Amino acid sequence: MNNFLKHVQQLQSEPAVKVSTSRTECPYCSVQCTMNLHEEQTIRVSRYSISPNKADPVTEGRLCVKGLQAHTHAVDDRRLRYPMRRLLGRLSPVSWDDALQQIKERFEALKETYGPDSVGVYGGGSLTNEESYLLGKFARVALQTRYIDYNGRFCMSAAAGASNLTFGVDRGLTNPLSEVPLAKCIILAGTNLAECQPTIMQYFRKARQEGCKIIVIDPRETATCSIADLHLKVRPGYDAALVNGMLKVLIEEGYTDPEFIERRTSGYSELAEHISKVSLTEVAELTDIAPELITEAARMYGRAETGLVFTARGVEQHASGVANVRNFLNMVLVTGKIGKPGCGYGAVTGQANGQGGREHGQKADQLPGYRMIEHPEHRAYIASVWGVPEEELPRKGVSAYEMMEAIDRGEIKGLLILGSNPVVSNPNAQLVEKALRKLEFLVVIDLFESETARLAHLVLPGSAYLEDEGTITQLEGRVMVRRAVKPLPGKARLDWRILCDIADAMGKGAFFRYRNAEEIFNELRIASKGGKADYYGMTYDRLERQHGMFWPCPEKGHPGTPRMFGESFGHDDGLARFAAVEHQQPKEGTSGKYPYLLTTGRVLQHYLSGVQTRNTPELNSKYPEPMMEIHPDTAGAIGLVNGGQAQVTSRRGSIRLKVKLSSKIRQDTVFVPFHWGGEQCINRLTHHALDPVSRMPEFKVCSVAILPG
Known part of the structure; x- marks a missing residue:
């Protein structure tokens, strides 16, 4: 041990021989903070650190704890460096030639035996736009399968469905963040910005300093509640009912904009008729929110000259997620608070490229530019861009979870997973x-041996964000270029290059001849031209010079579109659509056997399934395992103590968790973060009921039993 310490001290005392700084972007949440990667090379080792980019016009030099440690997993020695094939239950290194030959033989054999739809593709919401675009093309041209979807289905699909139905276009934020301080009332529904997107909290604090009233709707008193004037601790699953109550106050007390409703919307009379039958007393009983508080919230928003409504997974991750969001959009439309400075709606994207990831073809029913795969004109246009007959393009597939059900039924025999x-x-x-x-046959492309990779027959070493090059569309709809700043480790390859190599091995290489990511982007620009998400006017040069551009950007001289819907909406008639939304409730209620409600979410230190952050010691040490947050009175009735163990059981499974007492949560509800796998995976308990429009699962509420563990 003494010799080891001396060796470490010797390395630390060596003079630096080379110091370099590179500009990059955080790989985590949808804000996409820019930052500086510092590399200090000595004779024997390289040391890395990160500092904020103080010139970042969005975050103004802020980084959260994840961003400050974002380099750690990318330079980790445990990164996958070689293709690995499973032999006799163990993964062993193989050459790329052998790996590609195995993929060719196994996938072609499955397609020949069972048909092209026996092979599927599963992507991720943190891939670049170029990789997302290429993955969709790869599935439909190289594999010729209809089965492709991605984990972004679990992120913003409900908000996307609601925005498309209401506005005719889905762009996460209708306004740039710079307009947040212009709002005089802001509603934050099911979003914990302080822990999930902390670097943009500055905009909301500034708004409050300017006199803005902030309403937070959440079953928990989260860190975001620190800026709230009013917190509505709604019963999980009853968001749409709560909004019906607020709409009743807005309409009956005259906080509507009749001129806007008449000129720019349709369907208002049906909504008004529906709301006239709503009982505020019934809403209060369903939501467990007093009528006086519902009225106060509605008046705050209705009286405000300007206002913004934001939703996130707390509202969206329900089997009624689209209906929930549509009702919040009803509130935006009925008051005319959209298309003007400080007026609009925002679905707070979770994943790094959750917005761009669903625009260019890795969703089951979509083609690039937010075109629809079942639309004849859309199919014909994309087929012409790709140089294939339109009739050879597969039809739409199914959603992410439904793909898993299809695998379980034996309909999908082979699967390629990229970044999920x-x-x-x-x-x-x-x-x-x-x-x-x-x-x-399961092929996984990833950075580490994740829980999913441990099941794979073949694991391929992909690229981290420091090695990747491409564009990301962050939560505002701002498209940004991220440049590569480090070489790949070992024999790892760029994710897009792996797809091209597999296509080439399968005899489809002529459709995938790219020398770099920019060439893929230039094809994406053409593929998106004329679509709802039109990137045609963007180039890498313009994006870098302007620190990103907002889509739609239909022509090369177009400045981009920071604020949406100033003149018209995305439907053919230019009008937005109201929808009468009935009270929604969870698909699974409490019972004598399962008397408590479980809801899930994030914690500040971790990201998604934790593959990157659980491999970051500084972050993992601060939150090393999931804990069940429970009210002290509820815990006392069960016999639980702070720091003790609890057995949590739903109709689908059971896990043991450490107990964390908190008076900031409802007494009928427990909260567990979802960043862990194996025996600590809370999604072993969550409900798989799906939204009828978006196919979003019911993550945010299910009934559970809790016992001392």
């Missing part, structure tokens, strides 16, 4: 693991 960990991120996770074990 579905064993942890899907609901009803035990079924998902069982299904993936049934696959005849």
